[in-house]
Amino acid sequence: MSSVPCAAVTRSGNVSNASAAPALPKTARGARTRARILKAAEETFGSTGFHRSSIADITRTAGVALGSFYNYFAGKEDVLRELVQHMGRQLRAHLEAETADARDRLQAEEKGLRAFLQYLCANPALYRVLQEAQFVDETIYRDYYQAFGERYLGMLANATGKGEIRPGNNEVRVWALMGMSNFLGMRYALWDQSxxxxxxxxxxxxxxxxxxxxxxxxERT
Amino acid sequence: MSSVPCAAVTRSGNVSNASAAPALPKTARGARTRARILKAAEETFGSTGFHRSSIADITRTAGVALGSFYNYFAGKEDVLRELVQHMGRQLRAHLEAETADARDRLQAEEKGLRAFLQYLCANPALYRVLQEAQFVDETIYRDYYQAFGERYLGMLANATGKGEIRPGNNEVRVWALMGMSNFLGMRYALWDQSxxxxxxxxxxxxxxxxxxxxxxxxERT
DNA sequence: CTGAAACCTGAATCACCATTCATGTTAAAG
DNA sequence: CTTTAACATGAATGGTGATTCAGGTTTCAG
Incomplete structure (x- = not known):
C-alpha cells in the first residue's frame, strides 16, 4: 500500500516520501519566478481546488513554462505545504496587528473575529487550501492549528492571570473558539455575506x- | 474549463453533470450488493481518503467485481453523495435519541456534545468523508449542514420560547455551536483521545x- | 418450468497529468 | 568580455485509474 523508496526531510523539517524541495532561488529573477508560481498556486488551488488543478494550470496562470515549476518545488504537495505555511504566517500577522490595541481579552476576541471574517472575505483561498491540505498531508494541517492554538492558549492564560476571564481549561476553550470562528467564517464570510x-x-x-x-x-451539579 | 455535455438531476434532486444514478436495486440480492459497496466505500474513503481510493479498492473491499459498482452508482462522486446522506441520517438519529430525555436546553447541549464525541470515536470515517465531500461537490456538504442547522435552530427557538436561553440571534449561535463541536470532535475524538x-x-x-x-x-456598549 | 429482466464479471479502452530531460537563454562574477 | 552557474522551456514519457462493454449467471414473475 505504501512504497517509500527514499524518505527525505523537507525544508520544514517534516519527514516525507517526496523528493527534497529544491533550494531557494539564488538570483532576483529566480525569486520573482518562485513568487509568481506560489501566487498562481494560491489562485488555482483556491478556485479550482487542489485535486482538480494541474501543474500546467498553475504554470499557465503564472505565465511560465511547465518545467519551471520543478525548478522551485518538488511537486504538487510541496507547493501546497509552502502555501499553507505562507498563508498561516500572513493571517497570524494580520490578526496580531488588528488585536494589538485591545483593552481586554473580550475586546481582543471581538476584534479578532471581525478581522478574521474580513480577512477570509478578502482571501477566500485560505480556507479551501487549508482544508484540502488536511487530506493531502495531515501534518500540514495539524501544524497550522497547532501553531495557531499555542499562541491563542498563551493569550488566554495571560487573560486568566489578569482576572479577565474565569479560570478553566483554556486548551479546550481554545479549540472551541477556533471552531466557532472557522464555522462562522465559512458560513458568513464565504457562503453568504448577507x-x-x-x-x-x-x-x-x-x-x-x-x-x-x-x-x-x-447552577446544578 | 468546464464541459457539461448533459446536465441531469440526481436522485437527491441536485443538478449535476454526472450521468444519472442507476435505479435502486429490484431484488434482494441487488440490495445486498449495493449495501456492501456502500459500506466498503465508507471504509475505504474513511481510511485512505476519497482521492486516493480507487473504485477497484472499493469493489475489492466489498468482494464484488469492478463492473458491479456501476450497476448501482453513476461514479465516484455519486457514491460519495449517497454516503454522506446516509451518514448524516445516522448521526442525526443518534443525537436525537441521546438528547430526547434532556431536562432543558443546556442539558441537551451537554448530552448532544457527549454523544457526538462518542459517535465520532466509533465512526471516524464520518468526519473525513464529509470534509472531503466539500471539495468534490460543495452542495453535498452544504446540504448536510443546512439540514443539521435547521433542526438545531428549531430547538434553540423552542428553548428561547420556554425562557431557557436568552433571546438572541439563534442562527448565528447555531453555526457557532456546530463549529465548536466540529473542532472539539476533530481534536479530542479523532486526533488525541487523552x-x-x-x-x-x-x-x-x-x-x-x-x-x-x-x-x-x-457590560459595556 | 421458462423466459425476460436483473445482476455479475473483469479485461480492454482511453483520457488525463505528474514528472523528466535535453537543449536553449540569461545573469553576473571575475 | 568570458565563462559558468542559474534559470527557462515544452515535447516526450509513463503510470494511473475511471469507465465501458460484451458476454455469462442468477432471480423470479407468470
Missing amino acids: AAFEDIVAVVSDLLRNGLTTDSSE | AAFEDIVAVVSDLLRNGLTTDSSE
Whole structure:
C-alpha cells in the first residue's frame, strides 16, 4: 500500500516520501519566478481546488513554462505545504496587528473575529487550501492549528492571570473558539455575506460574556 | 474549463453533470450488493481518503467485481453523495435519541456534545468523508449542514420560547455551536483521545452557562 | 418450468497529468 | 568580455485509474 523508496526531510523539517524541495532561488529573477508560481498556486488551488488543478494550470496562470515549476518545488504537495505555511504566517500577522490595541481579552476576541471574517472575505483561498491540505498531508494541517492554538492558549492564560476571564481549561476553550470562528467564517464570510459582521461579532461577544442561558437558570451539579 | 455535455438531476434532486444514478436495486440480492459497496466505500474513503481510493479498492473491499459498482452508482462522486446522506441520517438519529430525555436546553447541549464525541470515536470515517465531500461537490456538504442547522435552530427557538436561553440571534449561535463541536470532535475524538469527554463537556457547559468572563467584568456598549 | 429482466464479471479502452530531460537563454562574477 | 552557474522551456514519457462493454449467471414473475 505504501512504497517509500527514499524518505527525505523537507525544508520544514517534516519527514516525507517526496523528493527534497529544491533550494531557494539564488538570483532576483529566480525569486520573482518562485513568487509568481506560489501566487498562481494560491489562485488555482483556491478556485479550482487542489485535486482538480494541474501543474500546467498553475504554470499557465503564472505565465511560465511547465518545467519551471520543478525548478522551485518538488511537486504538487510541496507547493501546497509552502502555501499553507505562507498563508498561516500572513493571517497570524494580520490578526496580531488588528488585536494589538485591545483593552481586554473580550475586546481582543471581538476584534479578532471581525478581522478574521474580513480577512477570509478578502482571501477566500485560505480556507479551501487549508482544508484540502488536511487530506493531502495531515501534518500540514495539524501544524497550522497547532501553531495557531499555542499562541491563542498563551493569550488566554495571560487573560486568566489578569482576572479577565474565569479560570478553566483554556486548551479546550481554545479549540472551541477556533471552531466557532472557522464555522462562522465559512458560513458568513464565504457562503453568504448577507449578515453584517458586526452582528455576528455581537452575538459571539454576548456568548462569551454571558453564555446562552437566562440568569434565572441556577447552577446544578 | 468546464464541459457539461448533459446536465441531469440526481436522485437527491441536485443538478449535476454526472450521468444519472442507476435505479435502486429490484431484488434482494441487488440490495445486498449495493449495501456492501456502500459500506466498503465508507471504509475505504474513511481510511485512505476519497482521492486516493480507487473504485477497484472499493469493489475489492466489498468482494464484488469492478463492473458491479456501476450497476448501482453513476461514479465516484455519486457514491460519495449517497454516503454522506446516509451518514448524516445516522448521526442525526443518534443525537436525537441521546438528547430526547434532556431536562432543558443546556442539558441537551451537554448530552448532544457527549454523544457526538462518542459517535465520532466509533465512526471516524464520518468526519473525513464529509470534509472531503466539500471539495468534490460543495452542495453535498452544504446540504448536510443546512439540514443539521435547521433542526438545531428549531430547538434553540423552542428553548428561547420556554425562557431557557436568552433571546438572541439563534442562527448565528447555531453555526457557532456546530463549529465548536466540529473542532472539539476533530481534536479530542479523532486526533488525541487523552482528554476525558466529561471534561470537555464540562468546559463547554460552563461556557454556555456563564461565558468566559469574570463576573466583575461589567457590560459595556 | 421458462423466459425476460436483473445482476455479475473483469479485461480492454482511453483520457488525463505528474514528472523528466535535453537543449536553449540569461545573469553576473571575475 | 568570458565563462559558468542559474534559470527557462515544452515535447516526450509513463503510470494511473475511471469507465465501458460484451458476454455469462442468477432471480423470479407468470
